Amino acid sequence: KAGVTQTPRYLIKTRGQQVTLSCSPISGHRSVSWYQQTPGQGLQFLFEYFSETQRNKGNFPGRFSGRQFSNSRSEMNVSTLELGDSALYLCASSFGQTPSYEQYFGPGTRLTVT
């Protein structure tokens, strides 16, 4: 069974630009969550989607947005990039929503903002 895939793996953007990251969950998984990982803040929750609906959102500005498609694939978008947005963005999928379902993580997209 294929794991969670994220594209692209690496990305370099300049301040003010926007970026779209993609995540394909494990087949059959309907829940997709996004996390930002930085050396200073650690792993922080961005948002979670289930059946194309955003179910939960972390404490990030409105520049961060996402969506989920009918095939459970998800994208996240960051507009008006800032230097502080440089991070590893991780996507995770799970079969269901209850806490007993573990999340499986993708390898991440390394975003560098210059």
Added chain:
Amino acid sequence: GDSVTQMEGPVTLSEEAFLTINCTYTATGYPSLFWYVQYPGEGLQLLLKATKADDKGSNKGFEATYRKETTSFHLEKGSVQVSDSAVYFCALRMSQGGSEKLVFGKGTKLTVNP
């Protein structure tokens, strides 16, 4: 709010030494608890989990027991190997109003020397 506190690293051990990484949590309900491992340049991999009090999760020689009375989920391994060198994250997962959220500790970097 819900939070996870884990011992700060880095932790450096010799091969075959005993490993303990402490993790305590604060949660308003009864979370599921997880340990994830991140190898250099990779995403997170689920190491083990426990979904209720007194459950013991185990995998690859690692163990952790869900202790409700001490709100702890300490990770242990009897004999570490060089290949165990990685960053370890303790996490809890709660349902909040029907949605999911993983809350991570800051991570503990483990280095095992031959």
